[in-house]
Amino acid sequence: MSLYEKHKDTLKKAIDAVHDRSFYAQYPEHPSPKIYGETADKDGQDKFKASLDKKFEDLLQADPEAWVGQEESPYLQKPLGILYPSFSAETLIDRSQKAWTQWRNTPIDDRAAILVESLDRFKERFFENAYATMHTTGQGYMMAFQASGPHAADRAMEAVAFGYDELKRFPEKKFWDKPMGKFNVQLNKSWKPMPKGLSMVVGCSTFPTWNSVPGLYASLITGNPCIVKPHPGAILPMAIVVSEIQKVLKENGIDPNVCQLAPDTYDKMITKDLAENKAIKLIDYTGSSAFGSYLEGLEGKIVFTEKTGVNSVILDSAENIDKVAQNLAFSVCLYSGQMCTCPQNFFIPEGGINTPDGKVSFEDFAQKLVDNINGLVDNPKAGPFVLGAIQNANTLSHTEEAKKMGGKVWLESRTIANPMFDKARTATPIVVEMDTSDEDKFTKELFGPVVLLIKTKDTNQSVDLASSLAENHGAISCAAYTTDETTKNLIMDKMGMAATSVSFxxxxxxxxxxxxGFSDFHVTGGNPAGNASLTNPEYVIKRFTWVGFREPAEG
Amino acid sequence: MSLYEKHKDTLKKAIDAVHDRSFYAQYPEHPSPKIYGETADKDGQDKFKASLDKKFEDLLQADPEAWVGQEESPYLQKPLGILYPSFSAETLIDRSQKAWTQWRNTPIDDRAAILVESLDRFKERFFENAYATMHTTGQGYMMAFQASGPHAADRAMEAVAFGYDELKRFPEKKFWDKPMGKFNVQLNKSWKPMPKGLSMVVGCSTFPTWNSVPGLYASLITGNPCIVKPHPGAILPMAIVVSEIQKVLKENGIDPNVCQLAPDTYDKMITKDLAENKAIKLIDYTGSSAFGSYLEGLEGKIVFTEKTGVNSVILDSAENIDKVAQNLAFSVCLYSGQMCTCPQNFFIPEGGINTPDGKVSFEDFAQKLVDNINGLVDNPKAGPFVLGAIQNANTLSHTEEAKKMGGKVWLESRTIANPMFDKARTATPIVVEMDTSDEDKFTKELFGPVVLLIKTKDTNQSVDLASSLAENHGAISCAAYTTDETTKNLIMDKMGMAATSVSFxxxxxxxxxxxxGFSDFHVTGGNPAGNASLTNPEYVIKRFTWVGFREPAEG
Structure with a gap:
């Protein structure tokens, strides 16, 4: 059985899923021994531990020019000591160029099969990857397993499915027969999706795989070789992914340099060397707006970005305000606000929030939120695991910045003890009250555990502020609470026009x-937060060009 | 019967056609009395003549700020004297903004039906439009009828079909049911394609409708109002189209300002005023590379361009070299080389072209081409109608430029008499021999009737030059002649990688x-000639953003 035969049902199911958009997952998100095996967790942890303080020798990239690595665990606050093979931009690009011809001439079915196989292999390392993710990003165990493992793999599968679907969307060949009156003009036509060229994926330090594999797999399925440039602070998770891809490539007679890892260090980053090279045509990037805008400004590149966003909560009315406060408290605590979808700005009318029991005042809601946050973070069985650790010390400066913004501090940020890691870098959310006159302050993303409660005149003003914020400064998510149909439609329209998904x-x-994955579109473009649209058609079709060929039909 | 019911079969057929890609046409290309009516041609000509030297009062744009018009007929070399209502950029944008809300909230089915209806109305004016096109562009009657009428309308229909297909590609709503072990998370999800914003279409002087209606209809079907900015030298053809769209909009209770005409004059162009306005999000442009690159450089815009290209002919081998010379002679004479798909650079090996009767030398082929050009242009029943007229005097300077490039002039450009228009501005092709060392000269587009015969070392060098030309300077078409399978595959690969369609x-x-239309993709991006890809999915999906909404399912 060919590799394509082995995976074609999986591929078909994934393609059906992206069109159906109801719940679908290829890789189970629950780290259960029943699913993944009794010893899977321990084996993964052992494997992670065994990789510390030595060279990472899993990659099929010959003749390293140096061995580098500066990762530090936010839980241990000490270096991981792993060294990765490093190469100059020239070497990486040269190898990518050489591998390209074979890859772009590999039939689409085979490319798809290789990529699906590589995800299945990655699955075997989900637990190892979970520990790698914890100790580079600071994510809690559950998130590290899910986001970096099955959810990332599902997002990659989704990109493969969409790519495959688009590449096969038009007939390969067609007989074209045009009646001209006395005779017919007859042509044989064919169309080829030509890959754009070399691609690179620039990873971030908080979601090293989830934000990198979709672009990587989207570029690969469409025939573009890819250089993976992980964040110097979070290399290991993608090193695991790349090594599995390389092995499957090699097993199938393909040059493993189709997918290369390009680790670097804080003092000598190679991102610009790669990005500015003429051969690089596609760039996927997750990170700061400043660097993202620099990349977008490079000539002759197609750039997919996920940059800074300021996410809003619009509070208008609710059936049960306590459940709302509880839900949002969890949202702002989860991974200490280090998610691109985490809410920051809560817009609350000065007249309060409508409920079946009457108005809940701004102050009462603020107190409920604070109480719920405290209840969660002070619960030793939940708090440390939901919060995780702070990836880097700079993130902590945002809580300091929030504190100095002049508003009433409803809740100070504090550290909490992690029962498993006494050196963990932790910070609970700070909650600060702001006024609409503080717009110059709350239009900025304060990445990390920062909550701003902004008192508005009324819900209309809340919606106006949330939508103009999204339009002008970017937003990736919006949470809205309203029991009023008219208000709901207004929010859908205004936030929709600001290209921001809304959860009601x-x-x-x-x-x-x-x-x-397979259901929610993520960052579909249309506001400054980026256009790395996991996964809509645009995310894949910009990676290749349709080219037509025609010639007279014989006879 | 609703308008949608009236047109839904037409729409379905068009959608099937864009996927099938075999021959399809909604509007017959033959200007036959049997198809269009016995008096259609005369009626159209009468209507065109009646529109001269007066105000064009067909548009539903109230309160003109001025009446302007500077069109001149290349056949009569005198002004048409038609005045169009003109408006400042501010007025146009203000009206477009106001019309937008209604248009984007018009159901997709209704938008599609209105647009198809407008094309059917345009069909009633194909003959009038043919004369309008002749006397603005200089096209011959047959091309003016076909390219500006049925072919343009088919390209518009194709854009509507693709847009409709993409807008309906994902479910509007879905119940999402995720098993969580002890319970399920159940959400109602919905997705909306949100239009990007105001759009503008900047027309050119040679193909005023063919190059304008695809972008116009693509923007409109996806919910974006559109301002049509025709070339000051070719307003009437698009004025006819816009007036028909406006009438159908009004009949259906929609603000006709959804589609506005923005005529201007050479001395006071408003393109930049419009393009630089923040509200304009989408720009479709056909014209010079310099202005196209300026538009592409504007921040916050999605720009579709068709710019300069230098098209190549690769001559390697042929079954019948006389038929080849005949075919190419027609190609370079058609509308005096004023087509974006017209070949300019003929790459011919110094060793000659292989044929069943032996090698045909460079010189012999050059002579055959010259003889065929002369045979065509000197035939009074064919020459004047195939050549048409030169749209503007500047185009003539390119034949002068070619003459001065230093190569052997195989054929001088000359004027020929047009039996119907004694003042017609005509020019036959100039044929100049060049060497590969003249690369700095032949990498430039010499728009108009200019043929450069470039002597290469061999076919490999021909292919290298043609592909690097396309990659670095842009190309829209390539004609290749080879009877050798290996050479054919090499050309497909190299020109394919340079994103250039090849006709063998x-x-x-x-x-x-x-x-x-419905079969050949046109300018799909991937080389500097532009990305106004008539019509592939990218051409429509970049005009809207998918936005998702979700909320807990009841019960």
């Missing part, structure tokens, strides 16, 4: 931060 | 210049 009235076990 | 071995009644 979430309570219980689903949060605005969460974003499901 | 065309002889007889089909020419490299021709480009069929």
């Amino acid at each position: 009235n979430l309570t219980g076990a689903i949060h605005v931060n969460q974003n499901a | 071995n065309l002889t007889g009644a089909i020419h490299v210049n021709q480009n069929a």
Whole structure:
């Protein structure tokens, strides 16, 4: 059985899923021994531990020019000591160029099969990857397993499915027969999706795989070789992914340099060397707006970005305000606000929030939120695991900045003890009250555990501020609470026009931060937060060009 | 019967056609009395004549700020004297903004039906439009009828079909049911394609409708109002189209300002005023590379361009070299080389072209081409109608430029008499021999009737030059002649990588210049000639943003 035969049903299911958009997952998100095996967790942890303080020798990239690595665990606050093979931009690009011809001439079916196989292999390392993710990003165990493992793999599968679907969308060949009256003009036509060229994926330090694999797999399925440039602070998770891809490539007789890892260090970053090279045509990037805008400004590149966003909560009315406060408290605590979908600005009318029991005042809601945050972070069985650790010390400066913004501080940020890691860098959310006159302050993303409660005249003003914020400064998510149909439509229209997804009235076990592969479109473009649209058609079709060929039909 | 019911079969057929890609046409290209009516041609000509030397009062744009018009007929070399209502950029944008809300909230089915209806109305004016096109562009009657009428309308229909297909590609709503072990998370999700904003279409003087209606209809179907800024030298053809769209909008209770005409004059162009306005999000442009690059450089815009290209002919081997010379002679004469798909650079090996009767030398082929050009242009029943007239005097300077480039002049450009218009501005092709060392000269587009015969070392060098030309300077078409399979594959690969369509071995009644709606992709991006890809999915999906909404399912 060919590799394509082995995976074609999986591929078909994934393609059906992206069109259907109801719940679908290829890789189970629950790190259960029943699913992944009794010893899977321990084996993964052992494997992670065994990789510390030595060279990472899993990659099939010959003749390293140096061995580098500066990762530090936010839980241990000490270096991981792993060294990765490093190469100059010239070497990486040269190898990518050489590998390209074979890859672009590999049939689409085979490319798809290789990529699906590589995800299945990655699955075997989900637990190892979970520990790698924890100790580079500071994510809690559950998030590290899910986001960096099955959710990332599902997002990659989604990109493969969309790519495959688009590449096969038009007939390969067609007989074209045009009646001209006395005779017919007859042509044989064919069309080829030509890949754009070399691609690179620039990773971030908080979601090293989730934000990198979609672009990587989207570029690969469309025939573009890819150089993976992870954040110097979070290399290991993508090193694991790249090594599995390389092995599958090699097994199938393909040059493993189709997918290369390009690790670097803080003092000698190679991102610009790569990005500015003429051969690089596609760039996927997650990170700061400043660097993202620099990349977008490079000539002759197609750039997919996920940059800074300022996410809003619009509070108008609710059935059960306590459940709302509880839900949002979890949202702002989850991974200490280090998610691109985490809400920052809560817009609350000065007249309060409508409920079946009457108005809940601004102050009462603020107190409920604070109480729920405290309840969560002070629960030793939940708090440390929901918060995780702070990836880098700079993030802590944002809580300091929030504190100095002049508003009433409803809740100070503080550290909490992590029962497993006594050196963990932790910070609970700071909650600060702001006024609409503080717009110059709250239009900025304060990445990390920062909540701003902004008192507005009324919901109309809340919606106006949230939508203009999204339009002018970017937004990736919006949580809205309203029981009023007219208000709901207004929010859908205004936030929709600002290209921001809206989650209405979430309570219980689903949060605005969460974003499901095969169903939720993510950062579809249209506001300054970026256009790395996981995964809509635009995300894949910009990676290749349709070219037509025609010639007279015989006879 | 609703308008949608009336047109839904037409729409379905068009959608099927864009996926099938075999021959399809909604509007018959033959200007036959049997199809269009016995008096259609005369009626159209009468209507055109009646519109001269007066105000064009067909548009539903109230309170003109001035009446302007500077069109001149290349056949009569005198002004048409038609005045159009003109408006400041501010007025146009203000009206477009106001019309937008209604248009974007008009259901997709209704938008599609209105647009198809407008094309059917345009059909009633194909003959009038043919004369309008002749006397603004200089096209011959047959081309003016076909390219500006049925072919343009087919390209518009194609854009509507693709837009409709993409807008309906994902479910509007979905119940999302995620098993969480002990319970399920259940959400109602919905997705909306949000239009990007105000759009503008900047027309050119040679193909005023063919190059304008695809972008116009693509923007409109996706919910963006559009301001049509025709070239000051070719307003009437698009004035006719816009007036028909406006009438259908009004009949259906929609603000006709959804589609506005923005005529201007050479001395006071408003393109930049419009393009630089923050509200304009989408720009479709056909014209010079310099202005196209300026538009592409504007921040916050999505720009579709068709700019300068230098098209190549690769001559390697042929079954019948006389048929080849005949075919190419017609290609370079058609509308005096004023087509974006017209070949300019003929790459011919110094060792000659292989044929079943032996090598045909460079010199012999040059002579055959010259003889065929002369045979065509000197035939009074064919020459004047194939050549048409030169749209503007500046185009003539390119034949002068070619003459001074230092190569052997195989054929001088000359004027010929047009039996119907004694004042017609005509020019036959100049044919100049060049060497590969003249690369700095032949990498430039010499728009108009200019043929450069470039002597290469061999076909490999021909292919290298043609592909690097396309990659670095842009190309829209390529004609290749080879009977060798290996050479054919090399050309497909190299020109494909340079994102240039290739027509192989065309002889007889089909020419490299021709480009069929519903089948041939046109300018799909990937080289500097532009990305106004008539019509692939990218051409429509960049005009809207997918935005998702979700909320807990009841119960």
